[in-house]
Amino acid sequence: MKKFSLMAAVIILSFIIQTSLLNHFAVFNTTPNLSLTVLVVFAMMSNGIAGAIIGLFTGMLYDAMIYDVFGVYTLIYFIIGAVIGNYSEDMIRENYVAYTTVTGISTFVMHFSLYIILFFLKYRVSYAGSIINNIFIETILNMVLVVFVFKFMNFLFDKLNIK
Numbered sequence: 001m002k003k004f005s006l007m008a009a010v011i012i013l014s015f016i017i018q019t020s021l022l023n024h025f026a027v028f029n030t031t032p033n034l035s036l037t038v039l040v041v042f043a044m045m046s047n048g049i050a051g052a053i054i055g056l057f058t059g060m061l062y063d064a065m066i067y068d069v070f071g072v073y074t075l076i077y078f079i080i081g082a083v084i085g086n087y088s089e090d091m092i093r094e095n096y097v098a099y100t101t102v103t104g105i106s107t108f109v110m111h112f113s114l115y116i117i118l119f120f121l122k123y124r125v126s127y128a129g130s131i132i133n134n135i136f137i138e139t140i141l142n143m144v145l146v147v148f149v150f151k152f153m154n155f156l157f158d159k160l161n162i163k
Contacts, residue, residue, distance in 0.1 A: 002160075002162055003157075003162050004050075006156070006157075006160065006162060007042050007054060008057065010038060010042075010153070010156075011035070011038060011039075011042075011054065011057060011058055011061070012061070014034045014035050014038045015034075015035050015058070015061045015062070015065075017034055018031075018033070018034040018035050019065060019066070022034060027137065027141060028133075028134075028137050029134070030134045030137040030138050030141065031138070031141075032138060032141035032142050032144075032145045033107065033110075033138060033142055034145065034149070035058050035061070035062065035077075036077075036080075036103070036106060036107060036110060036142060037103055037142050037145050037146040037149045038058070038149055039051075039054055039055055039058050039077060039080065039081055039084075039106075040080075040084060040099065040102055040103045040106055040146060041099065041146065041149050041150050041153050042054045042081075042153075043055065043080070043081045043082075043084035043085040043088060044084055044085075044088040044091065044098070044099065044102065045088070045153070046085055046088070047085050047086070047088070047089070048082050048083075048085035048086035048088075049082075049085070050085060051081035051082055051083075051084055051085020051086070051088070052078055052081050052082035052085060053081075054081050055077035055078040055079070055080055055081025055082065056074060056077070056078045056081070058073075058077045058081075059073040059074030059075065059076060059077030059078055060073075060074050062074075062077070069121065072114065072117050072118070073114075075113075075117070076109075076110055076113045076114060076117070077110075079113070080106050080109060080110065084102060084106065096147050096150065099146050099147065099150050100143040100144075100146055100147065103139075103142050103143050103145075103146040104139050104142070104143050106142075107135070107138060107139040107142050107143075108135070108139060111135050111138075
């Protein structure tokens with residue numbers, strides 16, 4: 001129970017930082033997705049059910065605050081969290097390369113899924129070719145950021161004696 005309350009607090013804090021502070025530190029007009037990196041770290045540290053719940057919670061925060069259509073980010077983050085959590089036992093959890101690879105793949109999957117869902121909802125997605133560079137930059141930023149998030153989560157869990 002202590003682990004989930006800490007995870008919820010970190011997710012809320014990362015969402016607040018994502019929506020307010022990170023916009024001032026854009027690299028080539030692109031900001032990293034801190035909430036996605038936190039989701040990847042927590043999903044890899046837990047199992048599929050916990051990853052799905054964390055993804056559901058993170059997606060609902062995004063949908064409630066940012067997006068017009070409720071449920072798009074909830075669905076995407078739910079699927080990402082569940083899939084990563086299910087396969088996290090097969091990966092080496094202490095390996096930074098695994099975290100960066102999964103974060104890169106998750107960033108592409110998130111943007112591709114968002115494009116497909118918005119396309120079928122008849123949103124204007126015809127300009128998707130113009131944002132491909134931003135997606136690559138965001139992927140690189142997320143892959144660098146996940147190393148620091150992983151180190152911080154390990155430090156926090158060790159300090160609070162949470163397994």
